[in-house]
Amino acid sequence: MTAVDPETRVPDPIELDRAEEARLHAALGVDLPPRPGDEYAGFDTVGIPDRPPQTEREAEIYTLDEGEMLVNMGPQHPSTHGVMRLVVKVRGEVVVDLDPVLGYLHRGIEKLCENATYTTVLTYVDPMDYLSSMHNEHAPAIAFEKLYGIRAPKRAEYIRALVVELNRVFSHGLMMGFLALDMGGLTPILYGFINRDETVELLSAISGQRMLFNFFRVGGVNWDVSDEFISRLSSWRSNVGRSIGDNEALITENEIFTARTKGMGVLSGERAIALGVSGPNLRASGVPFDVRKAHPYSIYHELEFEVITHSAGDVYARYLQRIAEIKQSLHLIDQIVDQMPHGPVQAQVPGIIRPKPGRAFGAVESPRGLYSVYAISDGGPNPYRFRMRDPSFISLQVMPVLMPGHLIADTMAIMASLDPIMGGVDK
Amino acid sequence: MAVTTPGKQDPGKQDPGKQDPGKQRPALKEPGHKDPGAILTRDSGSERALVPTETSAPIIIPDQATGDALLREFGMEEHPKGGFHGLLEVIPTRADWLLDLIRANSLWPLLSGLSCCAIEMMSSATSMNDIDRFGMFPFRASPRQADVLIVAGTLTTKMAGPLVRLWEQMPEPKWCVAMGTCTTSGGRFKRSYSVVQGVDRVMPVDVYVPGCPPRPEGLIYGLLKLQELVKQRRGQWTTYVDRGPQRLAWEGDVR
C-alpha cells in the first residue's frame, strides 16, 4: 500500500495560514488575538445567536406575539435569486413582518479593488451583477476615463452602447422568466433562457466570454466588431422577437398571472423615491428617471429613444415596464448599427494608468437601475477608494414595505418583480 | 458677484483630505512597520483594539470525533458494527454493486446556486443544453431528496455554515461537484477576507469543474465524469464515509 510514511510532517494549510497570520502580526508588532476555544458545538450555530436584540427594528421583528412564527426563507431557497435570506414573521399564511439578512455572497470586491490596478478592477466588477456584466464594466470605465482625462473614440462608444443594450435585452428577458418561475410557471423560464443563450452566443462572438465579459478597457473596448458579428447580429435581430413574443403570449394575458400580479405590491412614486428605488421599478411607479436621459453618457445623447413609464406601480406594471424596455433596446440597437462610424476602438492608454489625484463619479442605467461608481485616485496604480452603488441592493429596502399583508406565495412574486441579483446586492 | 472660480482652490483653505490624499497613503504597506502600534492598541471607546484579522463567529464544522460523542450521548452509533447489523452489512454493499449503476443514471442535483455559476447551471438545465438527457433533471429543492450538491458560485464564510449543514443533511450516498474556479480555490477572489479559499476546505469534493463560469457543456462534462466515478466506485461504501482531500475539523474564520 502506498501510505504516506507518518514521520514526515506534511504541512497542513491551516497551520501554514496560522504561521502566516503570526508573521503578519509580528510585522505589525501586535500579539495574536486569542483563538476561541473549541467548545463542542455539535450543531453549528448558524441561526440567529440568542443575544438580546441590538436595535429597535431587530427587537420589533424578533418579538413574536400570539400565533406568529419566524420562518427562514433562507440562503438556499428555490426562488431567492441567489443566496438571500428573508426572516419572515408569519401569522398563519399572512406575512406580518420581514427582515432581509444579506451578506451570504459578500466577497469584499471593494477591498480587493483597492489592491488591483485600474484595468484589473474592470474584471473584479464583472461578477457583481452577473446578469448585466457589461453595465458593471461601463460605469467604472466612465469613472476611470474621467479620472485619467481621456475619452474613448467614437466607434468604441458605439460598440459599448451596442453590447450594453444587448445585455439589457437578455437580462429583462430572464426577469420575465424568473417572475413566472417564482409563481410556479415552468415554461416561460425556458423561453427566457433560449433568448438569453442566443444573445449570449452573440456577445461571446465579440467579447469571447458568455457571462463575465471583461470587454471594456479604460479608453475603449477590447475588440472591434467584425462583419461576421454584424451578420449574426442581423439574424439574431430578426428572430429575437420570436422567443420574447412567445413569452409574452404565454404570460401577459394569462388570467392566473394577472390575478396574482395586478394590485400586488403597489409602490407609489414618492415612496419609491424615498426608498431609493431606481430603474424599471421606479419608472413602473410613474417617475420618469432614466440615467441615459438624466445624465447622458456614452452616445445616448445622439440616439433617439423615450423614457417609458407605467403608473400602476404593481408587479404587473413592473413586468410590462420590462417588456417595453426590451422593445426600446431593440430600437436603440437598430439605430446604433446604422450610425456606427469607422475608426479605432481603443484610445492610446499605457498598460498601467496612473491618473492624477482626484475623484470621479460614473453612473449608468443598468437593467436594475442606477448603477454608479465613485472612484478616488491618489496618483498610484490602484484606486485609493472604489465604491459601487448597486441598484438591486438599495431597492431591496422596498421588501419590508411591500410584503407585509400578503400571503407567503405572493412575497415571491413581489421579489421576482424587483429582480435583485445577489452578486450585486452583497458586492 | 465675486465668485471664486471654483476650478482653482486657493491653497490657504486647502483641507488635507482634498489636497493630495496620495501623500497620506500610510507607510503601513511595507512589512515590519512598527508605527501602527499606536492605532491598534489605542482603546477607542467601547470597542476593543482594532485588531486587523478579527475572527468572526467560529464556523465550527462538526468533525468526526465530536459528532460521535454526541451520537453516543443519544446511545446511537454511526455505523452499527457487529452483531445483527454486522452480518447484514453485507447485503447493502452487495446491493450497491447493482444500485450504483441505477444511481449513476439518476443523479438528482440540489437546487442551490450561489452566484454567477448558478446561471450557467440553470442554462445547462434548460432546453438549449439539457442535463435531463442524463437523468439529472429535477433540481430537488430540499437536500433530503438530492444526490448531488453542485456548489455553483463563490462560497463565503457566512455561507459556509449553512452549506455544510445542507451537505450533512443529504442522504448517503451523496456526491459533490465544485463548479467554477471561485468554488474550487477562491479563484478570482483569492485572499479576500470573506471568501472560503476552496470548497474542499469545508467539505469533500468529487469533481472539480474549472472555468469562470464554466460553459454549460463544461458542467455537463463534469457531471458525466461524476457518472463514471460512481460506476467505478461501485460497491466501495467506505469511500463515501471519509474521503477526498477534505478538512473536516475546522474552526475559526474560514479564510
Place this chain on the structure above:
Amino acid sequence: MDDLRRPGSPASRLGRRRALTAPAVAGALVRALTDRFPELAGTLWTDEDTVEVQIDGARSVEVLSRLRDDPELHFWYLADAAAADYGVGEHFEVVYHLYSDLHPAWLRVRARVDRSSPHLPSITGLWEGAMFHEREMFDMMGIIFDGNRDLRRIYMSPDYRSFPQRRDFLLPDDAADSSAAGVNPLERPETWDLSRFSEEVAHSIDPILPLGTSAMAPGPEAAEIEADETDADKSRPR
C-alpha cells in the same frame, strides 16, 4: 462664467476632443449654491458633470434637507452615500451624491467625520432609502449613524468585530507575500492521503499521479517552510 472645465486635465492631449456629453455649464447650480451656502463657497469644486461641496459632518442633515427642499435646487434623489477612509491617522469622509432634474450636474456633498469618534447624524429622516447605505457604511467602515433605527451589520456576520474596509484592516497578502498562498489540499498532491482507498480505486482517482512516483516522496521539511523555500514559492511565477 468661464467654462468650468477640469483644471489642467490632460484630456486635451490624449483622445479626441468632443463636446462634453453632459453640458458642464452648471453655472446656475454654482450660483444657487454660493448664495444659499456662502460659507461653503470656498470648498466648491466642479468637474465636467459634478459639482462638489465639502461640509462638516455635524451639519450634514441640515445642509441635505435644505438642498432637497429648496424649490430652486430641488435635489430630490439620493443617488449614493459612500464612506471613504483617508488613512490610518486621517479622517473618514461620508460622500453623498444627489440628483436633481433642474440641474445637469451631480451634486457631491462630502461630510467630514473624525476618526476617533466616527459619529454622524443619520439621514434616514430625509430619505428612508439611506438605511441600507448607512448599515453598509457602519458594517464596512465603523461609522456610527445617530438616529438610525436599525444600525446592524449588513454584510458580515452579526458578531464580527473588525471593520474590513478601514485602512488598518489588511488583506492576507498585504503584509507579506506569504508562502502559504495557493497552498491548498487540491494544489499539493503530496498532501493527498490516498491510503484508505483500495489499490485500483486510488489509481482511478488520481491518474495524473501514478502511485509510487517521486511525487509521493515526503513533503517539504518543516524547517524548509520557515526558510520560505516551499514548492508553493517555486511553482508560483515571480
Place this chain on the structure above:
Amino acid sequence: MDQTGLIYVLGFGFAATTFVFGTILFSWLITHRRRRPQKGLPYESGIDTIGDTWSRFGLAFYLYALLFVAFDVEIIFVYLWAITVRTVEVPGIVAIGLFLAILMFGELYAWRKGDLRWQ
C-alpha cells in the same frame, strides 16, 4: 358455504400488508445507515429554526381541513357508485345526485360565508 368471497378479502389484505411492509423492509435492508448528528436536524434552508413551532394556528387552516374531510369521504361513496353504475342505472344516479346535491349545498354555504377567502 361459498369461500371465494373470503379468499378474495384475505388475499387482498395479505397483498396490501406484504406490499407496504415488504417495501419498507427491503429499503431498510438495502440502504447503508450513517447517522450523523446534523442529519437529524430540521431542514430550514440551511439555518437553525427560530423559536418553537408550537403556536396557535389560524382558523382558516381548520375550516379548509373540514371541507377536505367532507369531500374526501364523499369520494369513497362516489367510487362505490361508479363501480356499480351498470347494475343500478337510473335509481343509482338519482341517489348519488341527491347525495352530491346535499354536499354541494354545504360547500355553497361555506363559500358564501367567505371561508374560502384566506384571511
